[in-house]
Every structure is written in C-alpha cells, then in structure tokens.
Amino acid sequence: xxEQKHRRRIHYxxxxxxxxEEKYKxxxxxxxxxxxxxxxxxxxxxxxxxxxxxxxxxxxxxxxxPGERGFDATLGYGGHTCAMLExxxxxxxxxxxxxxxxxxxxxxxxIRAKGIGPELWELRQMNFCQIDELVRETGPFDFVxxxxxxxxxxxxxxxxxxxxxSDGPLDLRLNPETGVSAAERLAEIDMxxxxxxxxxxxxxxxxxxxxxxxxxxxxxxxxxxxxQLHELIARALRxxxxxxxxxxxxxxxxxxxxxxxxxxxxxxxxxxxxxLRIDINQEYEALYAFMEKLPDAxxxxxRAAVLTFHSGEDRIVKKAFQAFFRQxxxxxxxxxxxxxxxxxxxxxxRAHSTKLRWAxxxxxxxxx
Numbered sequence: 332x333x334e335q336k337h338r339r340r341i342h343y344x345x346x347x348x349x350x351x352e353e354k355y356k357x358x359x360x361x362x363x364x365x366x367x368x369x370x371x372x373x374x375x376x377x378x379x380x381x382x383x384x385x386x387x388x389x390x391x392x393x394x395x396x397p398g399e400r401g402f403d404a405t406l407g408y409g410g411h412t413c414a415m416l417e418x419x420x421x422x423x424x425x426x427x428x429x430x431x432x433x434x435x436x437x438x439x440x441x442i443r444a445k446g447i448g449p450e451l452w453e454l455r456q457m458n459f460c461q462i463d464e465l466v467r468e469t470g471p472f473d474f475v476x477x478x479x480x481x482x483x484x485x486x487x488x489x490x491x492x493x494x495x496x497s498d499g500p501l502d503l504r505l506n507p508e509t510g511v512s513a514a515e516r517l518a519e520i521d522m523x524x525x526x527x528x529x530x531x532x533x534x535x536x537x538x539x540x541x542x543x544x545x546x547x548x549x550x551x552x553x554x555x556x557x558x559q560l561h562e563l564i565a566r567a568l569r570x571x572x573x574x575x576x577x578x579x580x581x582x583x584x585x586x587x588x589x590x591x592x593x594x595x596x597x598x599x600x601x602x603x604x605x606x607l608r609i610d611i612n613q614e615y616e617a618l619y620a621f622m623e624k625l626p627d628a629x630x631x632x633x634r635a636a637v638l639t640f641h642s643g644e645d646r647i648v649k650k651a652f653q654a655f656f657r658q659x660x661x662x663x664x665x666x667x668x669x670x671x672x673x674x675x676x677x678x679x680x681r682a683h684s685t686k687l688r689w690a691x692x693x694x695x696x697x698x699x
Contacts, residue, residue, distance in 0.1 A: 384685050652688060
C-alpha cells in the first residue's frame with residue numbers, strides 16, 4: 332500500500348493570512364481564543380464573526396424586563412439576541428428572525444450550545460417585513476429591534492459576493508436560495524435604470540459613467556465576479572476629475588495622485604456594491620413595509636429600536652417614526668439620532684456609519 336504523502340498547511344505571504352479560507356484560527360474562535368483577542372484588540376473583526384454595535388444604548392432604550400416578549404428582526408451573528416436574552420433572565424420569550432439560511436443556522440447552533448431552549452428563544456427564517464404574519468401567531472411584542480446592517484461574516488466570505496475586497500461570484504443575495512444574483516441583474520438591466528439605481532440606493536456621483544461602462548463591456552464579457560465589477564468601476568473613473576477633497580490632498584505629487592485615484596475607486600465600489608445589494612434584496616421595499624407594520628406589532632407601551640447604516644435607510648426610519656408620532660401612535664421618539672461612542676468606533680471600525688433611532692408606543696394604543 333502506498334503511503335499517503337503528508338500535506339502541509341497552505342502557506343501565505345506576509346505575517347497574517349489574507350484569504351478568507353486561510354484564516355483558520357479566526358474561523359474557529361472556540362479553539363483559538365488568544366488569536367481572536369489579538370484581532371479584536373487591533374480594532375478588527377475576526378473572519379466569520381460579527382461584533383454587535385451599540386449594545387448598551389439599545390438595551391437602555393428597550394428597557395427589557397424579565398417575563399416580556401420580544402422580537403429581534405435581524406438575528407445575524409446573534410450578539411444583540413444574546414444580550415437581550417440576558418435581560419430576560421430566563422423569563423419571557425424572544426423570537427429572532429433572519430432571511431439568511433446559511434448564517435442563521437450557524438448562529439442557532441451557537442445559541443443552543445449555551446443551553447438556551449425553545450421555551451425562551453426561537454428562530455424564524457423570515458424577512459422582517461413579514462412581522463405582521465408573525466404577530467398574528469404570537470400577539471404583539473413588548474420590544475422590537477431591527478439591525479439593518481449586513482453582518483461582517485457575510486461581507487468577509489468571498490463566496491457571498493458582498494465586497495469588492497476579495498474575488499468571488501457576484502451574488503449579493505441575503506438568501507442565496509431565492510431571487511436573482513447581482514450578476515444576473517447586471518446582465519439584463521438597461522443603462523438608465525442602472526444609473527438611477529446607483530443614484531437612488533447609494534448617492535453615487537459617477538452613476539452614469541459607471542453604468543455606461545458596465546453596459547458597454549458586458550456585451551463582450553458578462554460581469555460574473557466581484558473583481559470584474561471592481562475593475563469596470565476603475566475603468567469608468569479613469570477619466571473623471573478628482574473631487575476637491577481628494578485633489579487637495581494629492582496636490583501635485585504623482586504618487587499621491589495615484590493613491591487619490593485608488594481611493595476614489597474604492598469609495599465608488601463600496602457604493603455600487605451597496606446599491607446592487609439593496610436592489611436585488613429589495614431592502615427599501617422591505618424596510619418601508621416593516622416600518623408601516625411596526626406599530627401594530629407593538630404592545631401598548633412597547634419599545635422599538637432600529638439601527639441603520641446609510642442615509643437612505645435612516646430617512647425611511649426617521650420619517651416613519653415622525654409620521655406615527657404626529658398621529659399619536661407613538662408617545663415618544665428619538666428627537667436626534669443616537670451615534671456610537673468614539674471608543675466603540677475605535678474598537679470596531681464598522682460602527683462608524685451607524686445611526687440608532689427609537690420609538691415608544693402610546694400606552695393606550697392597542698393598534699395604529
């Protein structure tokens with residue numbers, strides 16, 4: 332019998348691994364606690380993990396008491412869910428929803444491993460805009476949280492296609508079992524509609540230049556990977572004038588001009604990926620529906636908190652809370668947006684763009 336050759340672990344250049352699949356220590360936090368602590372201490376998020384944002388502020392707003400019933404509309408990695416379960420202290424009930432079947436299954440396994448049973452917590456694979464269907468079964472909730480951000484473990488995994496920073500299939504679906512991928516969407520959308528989508532969903536200042544380049548180039552080479560899309564964005568921006576802030580920092584230095592151009596491409600790529608993700612997952616439609624249905628999902632005196640990560644989301648949440656407040660449905664709402672502390676932003680770079688708004692339903696309101 333031939334002896335099997337010993338296969339050494341894949342080596343990577345530099346001090347730290349860069350590819351997602353090579354970060355085997357970060358992907359197994361239960362085995363490599365010291366490595367995880369090191370990554371966190373640098374202000375980074377370990378691969379395959381997600382650091383919950385503004386936990387203290389959310390718990391202060393929701394004021395959860397043992398025995399209450401609540402709904403975490405977007406489970407993600409489960410950080411907020413676990414914090415709310417602690418406040419329930421073994422009494423009451425919490426339901427967590429999530430549209431992503433891949434990550435929600437992993438999160439459920441972690442939470443069950445803590446000894447938390449279905450009598451205290453249950454998971455529903457659902458879009459949060461279906462909250463009215465849930466309430467017909469459960470009755471109204473004392474507290475509701477919706478964290479609208481894409482989780483870090485989704486962004487970091489190149490197989491999901493959420494980021495231009497690593498090459499992978501251009502998918503971007505929160506639930507890859509339904510709908511069309513971003514690659515399929517880009518194959519059929521016309522130039523004017525694409526430019527409009529980039530403007531509406533991400534305020535992209537070079538929407539028409541990018542849309543024109545994508546539509547022209549896809550005739551020869553279908554856009555199927557994140558790297559292809561990133562390259563087309565770079566190509567579209569080669570001839571545009573640098574905005575004043577980048578041009579001012581670059582000055583007359585040729586090297587700084589190159590760096591400024593790279594920064595311009597990175598910012599536009601982030602906005603384009605955001606716009607595509609919002610479009611194919613129908614995120615705005617889901618958020619409008621959720622905000623409209625939220626008052627009927629809250630018990631009298633019930634509290635709601637919503638975390639947003641870009642201006643489009645925040646506008647929808649702000650206007651909905653204000654409209655229902657004027658109608659007397661909510662007895663109090665956030666007058667100003669709540670932002671994460673400087674300390675949290677330093678320890679978690681993905682917290683910078685976060686905005687938190689809240690509302691409390693009028694005590695005498697059984698419905699809208």
